[in-house]
Amino acid sequence: MQSYSIADAKNNLPGLVHEAECGQAVEITRRGRPVAVLLSMDEYARMQQPRPTFWHALTTFQSSSPTPLNDDDIDSLLPLRDTSSGRSSPWD
Numbered sequence: 001m002q003s004y005s006i007a008d009a010k011n012n013l014p015g016l017v018h019e020a021e022c023g024q025a026v027e028i029t030r031r032g033r034p035v036a037v038l039l040s041m042d043e044y045a046r047m048q049q050p051r052p053t054f055w056h057a058l059t060t061f062q063s064s065s066p067t068p069l070n071d072d073d074i075d076s077l078l079p080l081r082d083t084s085s086g087r088s089s090p091w092d
Contacts, residue, residue, distance in 0.1 A: 003027040003034070 002019065009016055009028050016026045016038055026038040039047075052060070062069060 001025045001027050001037075003029055005029050006035075009038075 002024065004012070004016065004026065006028060009026075019026050020038045020040045020043075023040060023043070025043070027034050028036040028038065
C-alpha cells in the first residue's frame with residue numbers, strides 16, 4: 001500500500017484516485033501517522049457487505065452435510081477434546 005502525506009495527497013489527488021480505482025489502497029498520513037485510506041468503490045462496497053454470523057455459518061454447514069450431526073454425534077466427540085489447562089500463566 002502506498003503512503004502519502006495529506007499535502008502530497010492534495011497535490012496528486014487525481015493520481016491517487018486512479019490508483020484506488022485500479023484496486024490499490026492508498027494510505028493518507030498526517031505527521032507520519034496513518035489517518036485515512038482511499039479505496040475503490042468496489043472495495044468499499046465489498047467491505048460493507050454484512051458478514052454471516054457464526055450461527056448462520058454453522059447451520060449452513062450442517063445443512064450441506066450429507067448426514068447432519070445430532071446430539072449423540074456431538075457427545076461422542078467430547079472425549080476427544082484436550083481438557084488440559086494449557087500453558088501456565090502468572091495468575092494461576
